[in-house]
Amino acid sequence: MKNKALNIEQKLKKVTDADKFFNLVTSIESEAQLFELAPVISRKIDEMKIPKSVNFALLGNFTLDLLAPYIKVSLARYRMIAKCYIAPFGQYFQEVIDSESGLYRFKQDYIILALDLRELSPLLYYQYAELDQADKEGECNRIVEHLTQWVNTVTNNLPSNILLCNIIPYNLPQLGVADSRESVSQFEFIESLNQKIRRLTKLSPQVHLLDVNLLALQTGLKNIIDPKMYYMAKIAWSSHFLNHIAWMILKLVYANQGMTKKCLVLDLDNTLWGGVLGEDGYRGIKVGSGDAISEIYRDFQYAIKSIKERGLLLSICSKNNLIDVEELFIARTDMPLKLSDFSAMQINWEHKHTNIEKISKELNIGLDSMVFIDDNPAEISLVEQMLPDVSCLLLPDVIETIPELFDTVPFFEKIVLLDDDRSKTEQYHHKKQRDEFKNNASPDLETYLHSLGTHLQMKAVDDMDIERIHQLVTKTNQFNLTTIRYSLSTIEKFVKDSNYDNWCYNVSDRFGNLGIVGYVLVKLEGQVVNIDSFIMSCRAMGRQIETAVINWLKQFYLIDGDYLSINAIYIKTVKNQPVKEMYLSQGFELINSDDSQSLYKLKRECANMIDCDWILLD
């Protein structure tokens, strides 16, 4: 971990290109590391002299200097450069009145005003209990007048946006537990003061509330202060808090700069619900009330609905049969989301990046305004590589945190919600245009497949594997060539029977070990072998693992072994359409075919290896 930090630090110091710099910053995953590298990042930003920047002026009645590096790091995470001007200590009023001040020369996009009640009104802060009602209200009005004057001076003379902080009552409650019974409790008083501050945003669209009081609640009053810092240097806020404030500022800026995303592209299985529709059926997938997993996904669906209420469009990109999905949405009325909530759907077996491009064209929304959400790191990686403009979010492994996913990114913030936003989905219903999209096999797809680093391990089934094999046999619908549902005891018999070979295979890639994902049951009949069952878990599909498996079988039986041919059969079901032509594409010859099944044969002399060198055989 130490070496990694050093490496990034060295790279940060050497980099000169803005793009590479941003890539480095976004690659830093841990908060702790970001914090450690903040001074280096901050310095680099100043050095690089990138012309396009978001400029902040920090004004207040306490020391705000330390907020600057956090703002810079926060914005750099989203590829924006921040420059900060810090007004001379305590001179927040003078700076806006004096047209020759540093503030007027700096040309900032945002002026942040942060006022500490200890300086603003020592009377209210330290002597609250001693004041009578009239004095309290008098002080409150004085503060609001003072702030109104400040805001008006800025809006009359400068085009900058204002981020106005409200008041945090650090010493609440002075009256102790009796505060709640007081006719004007201190807590209520500060609340009413903050409400009046909130109303200042109505003075002009330039004025925004930076709700540090809410943030303090969320973070914990004890966590946001560091007494020694305040007494030594009038730094009211702890580093921990500064970090959170910088994040809130980023969200405001993101929304204000019009960078808000326009469309969510959602996977279905293990994203909108727990489980896989193709394997568990619409009754078996988990969403709704009654158990932990169902409620987690239900709450995530509610969160998605609220994103839709902010004016984003929802779309689906899933590897499933359309008919299964439609059936599910009709049957599962306990789900918060309905099919009509979605403005576009690409539900098929093609690669997701192709589908996302289709959605982009159909909705006429740029790829850079789209956010793709999936639980599968391989899919995320594919889209990141093939469509770098699309923002990708991988669902966390810790599933109970899934409903909070949208709080971790600034993509969905808006300055204000309009009625127009709430009806965006209906608007698109009327404007839908379907383009014919030409599917080009991208030469970069192979690069992606190679980048997965897939390893395949073929082995004979032993007693320890039988339960997993049975699970595959009973639950797999899509990659299942014959769909014969053998019982556990039957499978045990096959394993012991010398007339059968039972193969299973394990797949791992750079994201981890997928475990045993496939089973091949081969019947040995004299000089010929018959593939009785060939089953693969759907999470391993899409990278031609079947090609590698069949290559192995060809090698084992026809090249190294004495058999003359491999026979195979495809039995059609509603769900196994994806593998209808599989044997054909592996070089097998079609012998016979009718409505319900197809027979194939591969003769020894025709046994050729098919190239799939992105899969490494262990």
Next chain:
Amino acid sequence: MKEKIKEIMAGILNVSVKDISENFGPEDAANWDSLNNLMLISSLESEFKIQFSMAEIQGMNTFSSIESTINSKL
């Protein structure tokens, strides 16, 4: 641990690790003002998961005094 302290100091004060001798103090680094001193304190607190008191901070004005204060708290 010596190394880590030097790394943190080097990052904040914009000097190189090898320049930091035992007696390295504010006179040796142009950037070592009171504000950067507090950033340094913050970083050290975060790295070693300790909290310095005001009194301790007042005594931490060279590399060696910083190191010994941290040691005494671990």
